[in-house]
Amino acid sequence: MINLVLIDDHELVRTGFRMILQQQPDVHICGEAGTAEDGLKLIRAHEPEIALVDVHMPGMSGIELTERVARAKLPTQIIIITVVDDARFPKRLLEAGATGYLTKGCTAEELLCAVRQVAGGRRYLAPAVAQQLALATLDGEASPFDALSSRELEVAMMLVRGKALTTIGEQLNLSPKTVSTYKQRLMEKLQVDHIVSLAHLMTIHGLLDTHNNQIGGN
Template sequence: MTTNKTITVLLIDDHPVVRSGYRRLLENTTDIKVVAEADNGELGCVLYQKYKPDIAIIDLNMPGIGGLETIYRIKKKDPHAKILVFSMHTNESIVKRVLQMGVSGYITKEESAEQLLKAVRQVSQGRMYIDPEINSIALTELSMNSSNEPLDVLSKREFQLFQLLAEGNSIAQIAEILSISPKTVGVHHANIMKKLKLQNNLQLIRLAIRCNIICP
């Protein structure tokens, strides 16, 4: 027995041209509807609670709390949330961290329009969709195999802070973004530096570039 249920989607991406392209693509179908758009993670979390979409499509690189924190907050409120990450990142550390957060799919922005539609439909059915380009990484993570990625020694929260530090945010800014105290940020910062054997933030930034966490 088939149903005609429309798949509702929330778009969270800070680029208006990209969001417009997503909307046109998704709504040029008979079974998908974009119910809301957000240009930052804070608004995305609010709109998710308001509309309760079937799927939230989230970019990882956004100003403010960023994609990782957005995923964390949505999943904390709704553990069953279906989230499809649509990102330029293919870095192993980032992919693994996102999978550990319980997302339903990961697709790169280099994929075709047809692949995005396929991903949305597959995720809506309760199945995971992983971009073929990074599927081997996903399988490694899901089978709990280890890797030699230097950032794997960081906890989920430390990885978030590492990314924010690499992007040039201060301790005070990170505390505000993550809604934690500057003292807590300082403790995490010290742990990150110790675990990665780094002497200063310049070395941290160089490592982030080498690991493709940020662009030079």
């Protein structure tokens, strides 16, 4: 039996996944969470084999959740599910410790294949993503975001969603001054001087879904 938790801030997405997964005799859903913080509690409490995790959530993102699970050496394998299908983003998530990567446009068959493959100890990448990763490697393409630390990337994602420094600090348990330092450092590394420019760069490199994110102003 594959024990699994669903972590996504969209209830309709969780409902869709649940309807597919609960019909499978070899899958058991241990719980659901609408935030990464609650999802981490679920993972710690149940230690399921698999966690299906959305990358863009209020507060802690799927990247930070993935890294925390990896750092804690928890047995749960993370499969990231997102609307973003650019090769450079899954590369960063796989480096953070994710074992699988799917887009929300995947079929029910692909979802089940990914869950079973990862539960069996193998990595799963959506075919289109795997192809993009291979081509990016062959072309030697690099993303400027590769230069950012995981925390800097986390702060960048929250900045372009319009969150204030104080709000980011509260959600990441950092002082506003520390968040400001992260902001200055990441913008220097990326050679941008405005949040709109940062958002544009993130969109180009597949890190931002402009349909689901409110871009901040400064």
